[in-house]
Amino acid sequence: MRRLGLLIVTALTTLTTLTSFTTAAEAADPTNVAHRGASADAPENTLAAFRLAARLGADMFELDVQETKDHQLVLMHDTTLARTTDAERVFPGRSPWQVGDFTLAEIRKLDAGSWFGSRHDGEPVPTLGETLREMDGTGLGLLLEIKAPQLYPGIEGRVAAELRGNPAWLRQGRLVVQSFSWRSMRTFHRRLPQVPVGLLGTPAVQDLPALAAYATQINPPYQDLTRAYVRHVHSLGMQVFTWTVDDPATWRRMASYGVDGIITNRPGMT
Template identity: 55%
Template sequence: MYVRTAAVAAAAFLGLTFTLLGGSASPAATAPATAPAPAPDSAGLLGPTVYAHRGASAYAPENTLASIDLAMRLGFTWVENDVQRTKDGELVVIHDDTLARTTDAEQVFPDRKPWRVKDFTAAEIARLDAGSWFGPRFAGARVPTLREYMERVEGNRQRLLLEIKKPELYPGIEEQTLRLLGETGWLDAQHVSRRLVVQSFSADSVRVVHRLRPDLVTAFLGTPAVADLPRYAEFTDRINPWHTTISADWVAAVHGLRGAHGKTMEVDTWIVDDAPTARKVREMGVDGIITNAPDVVRGAVGSYF
């Protein structure tokens, strides 16, 4: 999961990276225009994979096509998203199980409280503005369907860390997601081996994905006790914890196991948006960092991106 940070310099030459921020980016942050120099303690070293969480979501509205396009322009190939399902069975890319925080659903549908994703049709959700809450320049951005999203990720030549969100609300979403991935060409050998990881906070959901497509790389979101890790290794390849819940010893315990594909288990931690924390988890030995501000993390630790 590592490459040399010389790639950072190449990206800077192409004008694809942004200035290092001095900490966590605010939700309405404007992306800087120039590239950071590698941090002194990371120059020439190896670094963890950096995943653009919901796209470059410090700088563009999360889970929109604009956010993954921006991640691409910043030079990041790995993006992360969240998948849920509409009332009429369409898979859409949105984090919350309600529409209120990231769209204008309250204004467009004032009588539909609490505005749950599963209570709206795909056509109704397509009417919503998913960008203005973040900033005027993103007015008119939409909640993408998963099919639209996959087509854009493919067009951008990006890789995807796909989260099945709240599967308990959507029976059968695992099968449906895999079917759509197959229809969009994402279950061939090249995509499965190099460009796709499926994760969930639900161990049962990860088990289902592994059972249906044992060739897929899977990840469990959480921080199981060390004694429980061998059970997870039976059906997953990675354990992806919140960064405040881990230690170097815990990361080493995960690395001490072989996962569902017989390879050393990996750890991708979330959500790290500032340089000191990025360096801290790198020193713990994590394999990847999931971040809203991927340029900040890359500037701090070097990375494979």
């Protein structure tokens, strides 16, 4: 009887220890990633938004990379210039204003800030190289999304070359490259295998082991997440960065699931 009692006490102690470990892990502060910079308070994908993210206490900033007609890497979320620049006014006959139909010199003529507010008049569309150099001394990490790579054959190699030209970003822990195109991420991984790769979306649980062969992160929308899914990803040695969380209650819920990072338009919210 005494032996049975000792076994029960041991089991309860072990369970309590495991529960405490899980709770502590799940309560850890996730990495605060500024989505397109502090995009709730400054024009997205601009140096103004990235600088503000640093001032607001973000750990990382996220940006979107596309390619111009002359194969220069610029920051733009949409595949057209219309929403976040004055391209319709400057180039009225160039509808639908696809990013890839314009040279860098033409995109330099655009205002990427006035749509957000007059205090940002004249804010330019930055290149990836300019952004890497400008943000190098801030201490922030970078989550770099290759946007619509099917429109820009070879973009993975050009992004890799730009990163090699700014080697400070290749230090461990500073950089993750992600995309909705998992094929593109396999290609990028072959180019720069030392750089962690993130897969945007919510792969089926049965597909996760194969993806873990080259991916470091699985990055789903927060609406898709459960604790069980996060644990499946973690069990394969990958991280979870979720998006896009702009209210404190959802932030706390995602943190309780044990996610490793939260992508937000409001990095100062926490």
